[in-house]
Amino acid sequence: MGYKEMKKIEELFNAQKAHLDTIEVPDQLEARLRSALAYESKNYNPQSFYQRYIKQFKVAVVLVFALLVGINYDAIASYGKQLVGYDQVMDVTLRDLNNLGKGQLIGKSHTFANGVCLSVDYVMLDENQLLLFYTVKDPNSDATNAISPFMSLNSFLGKSHKQSSQGLLNEEGTEVKYIASFEPPSPLARKLTLNFALDGQSQGVNTPAEISFDLERDKAMGHTLKKRLKQTVKVDETNIKLESILASPTQTVIKGSAQSIFGLARDTLSGERFRPTKLDLKLIANGQEVGRKGGGVSTDIRGITFHTIFDALPAPLTELKLELVSFSADHDVNKQYDLDKKGEKQVLDILGQKVEINEVRNNDKETFIVITSAENLVLTKVYLIADGKQISLEETVDNRYDKNSDGQITHQRTLRFKGTGDDLRLDVHRVSYAKDYHEVVDIPLD
Amino acid sequence: MEQDILHRIWQAKSGDKEALIQLIMSQKEDYYRLAYVYMKDQEDALDAMSDMIVKVFENIKSLKTEEAFFSWSKTILVNCCKQHLRKKHRVILLQELPEESYEESYSEHEEQLAFEAHLEKLNVKYQEVLRLRFALDMDYATIAKVIKIPIGTVKSRIYAGLQKLQKSMEVDGNGL
Incomplete structure (x- = not known):
């Protein structure tokens, strides 16, 4: 390596070191260490959430991962929208179905050279999903890491991607029982092949394998309610279209859209784009709320679409309502707000949302801005303009949540910017916030 | 190694938690920046350090040479960071984008x-x-x-x- 190149790399490392040297040890460190040890004395094991679980319940519920695949995958990767759900390995609904024998026993396995074994135990199929029950055993080490999370079910008619999975780890950590949800395969597919691989993280290569089995179509459960919906709910930014409901014995899926691709293009041009971040729907069947299991928002060539997954519907069903509880979106703002350095409290109005500036302080190198807003408001893209120069946000620290007397939760935090000046302005490019609607629509059952 | 540091290590070995906290705090920048290099985030670095101090406390009796305390505990910190990183990797998709x-x-x-x-x-x-x-x-x-x-x-x-x-x-x- 030449002297010049080495010098350059050294310079770059020095810049990293300089950055690291400016990182202050947070004040709460000592308190955190003390409380960690205090927990320890109560025989808790705060080493990790999972380990605590093992001790308390003798099992560890392992949230393996939730993957959106196919056409949604890119959209999710670039928008980072929320996906929630997946609590326990087998919920009440599945347990009931299982008790009724609504599945198909498979009992096929594959053992890799290193002793890792995957066996497909059971399959449940309805119109919403194919549930694959399988076991991973690793006699030597951590079974949660043995198999790559990327797997697919293939038939000659195409591929079903894995949508999510959850597992239960045994006490020794050598065996995990999983239930994975796949897109339902084509109605004509009879023979399915599960393609999977050893997790190649440590070895650097994937060792693929497959297990094939015949699907007994007569065991498939179909649906209990399938309807096109034509309801629209108006929110500030757009009209939310509720498009379909598909209820099957294992789950209920509501699909809809928030913006067409043309609307999206128009908003982008006018600089008034919004990006939905969360859509909170409540499903009420026979007067009772149905448990929410997951969902997601994605943006692709069709525009902005969403789906929400609920538990199966009760039977007999007499009444069904859907409530739009709240809608969150990220909005373009592109406005600058003068900051008063005298320490006066200021309230900024950002697209009708209140953001309180509690304090602006600086030393000769940095500026700290303490702000308070509603819990769900986030300045997603924000800069500081110091004497005309744009400075990007370094980090957000000292987060604090408080509950007001009226039950509202506020979030106070400190934005740290590297740089300062006499004339300070907050340059808000984007803000995301939620708004409550509580709009209820009836879903006709006939 | 300085006498009062050695003294604190002995105290920590006999179960004195406060002595252990003071030991870590005496080199807090070193520990914190080490954790930060791995975690690249304040909250995660603090979590890793909390894990570390518990592990150090549980295992300090097995530490044979007092002089090795700092490098030994930093090894534990590095392992805690790596453990956190592995977990973080698996759940990252479930999180919403943070403000920072x-x-x-x-x-x-x-x-x-x-x-x-x-x-x-x-x-x-x-x-x-x-x-x-x-x-x-x-x-x-x-x-x-x-x-x-x-x-x-x-x-x-x-x-x-x-x-x-x-x-x-x-x-x-x-x-x-």
């Missing part, structure tokens, strides 16, 4: 960003020694102790790591 958009903030320092990207492309074992050596200014012997590999391996990894880093940056035509 690090990418935004770094976009100004494009050169640094590109450098970091190249560094991240390297195998973790090279990244680790390079960061410890250059970003934390640790000497070979300390690195060897903290991540528990022979000193010869530290040297050869740093050398190979630099070579790979340079090569990777050249291929990208970054104007080196």
Whole structure:
């Protein structure tokens, strides 16, 4: 390596070191260490959430991962929208179905050279999903890491991607029982092949394998309610279209859209784009709320679409309502707000949302801005303009949540910017916030 | 090693938690920045340190030589960080985007960003020694102790790591 190149790399490392040297040890460190040890004395094991679980319940519920695949995958990767759900390995609904024998026993396995074994135990199929029950055993080490999370079910008619999975780890950590949800395969597919691989993280290569089995179509459960919906709910930014409901014995899926691709293009041009971040729907069947299991928002060539997954519907069903509880979106703002350095409290109005500036302080190198807003408001893209120069946000620290007397939760935090000046302005490019609607629509059952 | 430090280590060995906290706090910058190099985030670095102190407390009786306390506990810290990183990897998709958009903030320092990207492309074992050596200014012997590999391996990894880093940056035509 030449002297010049080495010098350059050294310079770059020095810049990293300089950055690291400016990182202050947070004040709460000592308190955190003390409380960690205090927990320890109560025989808790705060080493990790999972380990605590093992001790308390003798099992560890392992949230393996939730993957959106196919056409949604890119959209999710670039928008980072929320996906929630997946609590326990087998919920009440599945347990009931299982008790009724609504599945198909498979009992096929594959053992890799290193002793890792995957066996497909059971399959449940309805119109919403194919549930694959399988076991991973690793006699030597951590079974949660043995198999790559990327797997697919293939038939000659195409591929079903894995949508999510959850597992239960045994006490020794050598065996995990999983239930994975796949897109339902084509109605004509009879023979399915599960393609999977050893997790190649440590070895650097994937060792693929497959297990094939015949699907007994007569065991498939179909649906209990399938309807096109034509309801629209108006929110500030757009009209939310509720498009379909598909209820099957294992789950209920509501699909809809928030913006067409043309609307999206128009908003982008006018600089008034919004990006939905969360859509909170409540499903009420026979007067009772149905448990929410997951969902997601994605943006692709069709525009902005969403789906929400609920538990199966009760039977007999007499009444069904859907409530739009709240809608969150990220909005373009592109406005600058003068900051008063005298320490006066200021309230900024950002697209009708209140953001309180509690304090602006600086030393000769940095500026700290303490702000308070509603819990769900986030300045997603924000800069500081110091004497005309744009400075990007370094980090957000000292987060604090408080509950007001009226039950509202506020979030106070400190934005740290590297740089300062006499004339300070907050340059808000984007803000995301939620708004409550509580709009209820009836879903006709006939 | 200073007498009062040794004294605190003995106290910690006999179960004195406060002494242990003071020991860690006496080198808080070193610990915190070490954790930060791995975690790159305040909250996560604090979590890793909380894990570390519990493990140190549980295992300090097995520490044979008091002089080794700091490097021994830093080894534990590194392992806690790695454990956290593995878990973090698995659940990242479930999280919403946080307010601190690090990418935004770094976009100004494009050169640094590109450098970091190249560094991240390297195998973790090279990244680790390079960061410890250059970003934390640790000497070979300390690195060897903290991540528990022979000193010869530290040297050869740093050398190979630099070579790979340079090569990777050249291929990208970054104007080196």
